[in-house]
Amino acid sequence: MSHTPHELAEEFPEHADKIHGLKTSDAHFAKMAEDYHTLNRAVHRAETDVEPTSDDVITDMRKERLQLKDKIAAYLSA
Numbered sequence: 001m002s003h004t005p006h007e008l009a010e011e012f013p014e015h016a017d018k019i020h021g022l023k024t025s026d027a028h029f030a031k032m033a034e035d036y037h038t039l040n041r042a043v044h045r046a047e048t049d050v051e052p053t054s055d056d057v058i059t060d061m062r063k064e065r066l067q068l069k070d071k072i073a074a075y076l077s078a
Contacts, residue, residue, distance in 0.1 A: 004044045
């Protein structure tokens, strides 16, 4: 299995323990993390042509991933 870039632990290495804890103790955070994970995998599959799609769709998915990442970052720093 190939490495999927942009995983949460890579994006926020200083918060790795907090991410793990919140995934198990906070349902809202767990949902955001799962949504991010699912979207990140979809972007990776599209970028590597495992599931080819149009550039516009990839761009939209990247924007959505970034918005979700920003929400997670705000949650982690709160």
